[in-house]
Amino acid sequence: MKQMLLDWWRIVRSVLSAFLGVQNEHSRQRDFASDSPWPFIIAGVVLALILVIALVLIVHVVLASG
């Protein structure tokens, strides 16, 4: 269980690095050694959705206070 959480945290970090556009060589080697790309794709889609929702919320808050 703990291992699984750790794996997901690693994937989320890699996806966030991809959002920023910076990743180190060590993590890249490790990610490309994984069996399946799906966890990265799923994490990518979910985090993109979160980003969009966060932007929408920020706009709402700003407009409501403005």
Add this chain to the structure above:
Amino acid sequence: MVELNLTKGYWLFIALYLVVPQVSADLKYNMPVGVTEVSHAVHSLHMTIFWICVAIAVIVFGVMFWSIFHHRKSRGAKAAQFHENTLVEIIWTLIPLVILVAMAVPATATLIKMYDTSDADVDIQITGYQWKWHYKYVNDDIEFFSTLSTPADQIKNEAPKDTNYLLEVDQPLVLPVGKKVRFLVTSNDVIHSWWVPDLAVKRDAIPGFINEAWTKIERSGTYRGQCAELCGKDHGFMPIVVEAKSEQEYSAWVANKQAEKEAAKQAAAASATKEWSHDELMAEGEKVYARICAACHQPTGMGIPSVFPALKGSPVATGNVQEHINIVLHGRPGTAMQAFAQQLSTTELAAVITYERNAWDNNTGDTVLPQAIQAVLDKQ
């Protein structure tokens, strides 16, 4: 020796960077401060972001030039050969991100202010036409066209140009000082853009859409602008002049305009019953043609091949009168040929049609009377 020159050049460069913006900020090359709260906000936002850019430039180029100079080959510098450095990459990604977000804060505050068109005291509908502006005071039932009034001889370089060359109109848009005025901007034909820098208002005029903008002018005066969206041949000949007047003067102007409108109605009624002679209509028609139609169909009546048809010898202008009246009253939808029924009085319409049917050797001998125009309008 070489070293001395290089150092000098380097300091000169930095000095230029610091001095040039300082000077130009006060010159005509900069954005105007304007006469509204929004224009002040826009100007200070512009200056804030400008100075942020200057600071970034000085730091980035400063470090760059210093590094190039101090690690030059003649001093025996060796290039570093490392491949990646995650920490540096993250820093140079995060710093611009933080700067951009920081700039978004004042920018958003200004944008919200600009778009707040609520609670306006005066509503004005602005419609772009090729190539003039139409203003309609929605609450006061006043409307008029505002067209370029710079004389043709100045445009043709036959007379010296005025200071307000191409920035002068026959009827300016008159606005009250200290009142919130809402603009409803649209277009009759192609996309135009209503732009007055001193008000910090620039809004696209798009056919079929209404875009909103607003202003609250602080000082009375005359403010000039231009169409800011390339809209065809006379794009540069449809300026905007705003005259801001004190509240009393504005009310007096509105009352005067309304009286003028009443007088024009009576004059039109009188002219509709008046017996116009052929020659009177020709004389009046020539004036209307020069003022309204010649921009496209040309003073010679020859038009511009494949853009504006010639009226000299045109099958319409020498053929069926009813067809001719129809096209001038209703235009040809989807072309630059506008409907003139609302723009001109029945007398003006009758006169210009009579003129087109007889000028440039069209010689049909026809006389079109205001009553004939009225008959067509009544039928609708």
